[in-house]
Amino acid sequence: MSRIIRTGETPAKRRNAHRRSCAEVLRLLAQRASFDREERDMAAFMVFNLRGIHATIEESAQAWDDRGYWKKAEALRNKWRWSRKAAKKLEALIRRQAWEEIPTEFVGLIPYFQDITIATVTRSADWWCGAYKALLEEEPQGHLR
DSSP states (O other), X not given: OOOOOOOSOOHHHHHHHHHHHHHHXXXXXXXXXXXXXXXXXXXXXXXXXXXXXXXXXXXXXXXHHHTTXXXXXXXXXXXXXXXXXXXXXXXXXXXXXXXXXXXXHXXXXXXXXXTOOOSSOOOOHHHHTTHXXXXXXXXXXXXXX
């Protein structure tokens, strides 16, 4: 019997896509001076991507837990715990409309994405258009898992 090789979507591929999106948005926001409608969408888009990063970590850690490698699973969760915290903090700032505090939060996120090289921006405004409205329409993510 031959070995089955999965070539589709993996948690790591999705995580890298979320990280790339975050890095591009951070770069674009660094070039802007104020928070208008598009910047609000970009900030909300960051929340969704940070949540996505956390979800892929949980998925990968659960796979390690299922194999009995609980130390490895916990190390993975600890390494990426910042993504959940950052998503929650950024979401709270957006819901409070504390736009003057958000740039400081973004500056704190830069070290987590500095390993991503962006030669050209591949995400257009279509990626984040409407994200602010979508974030406000959903139930607040107040509980920690």
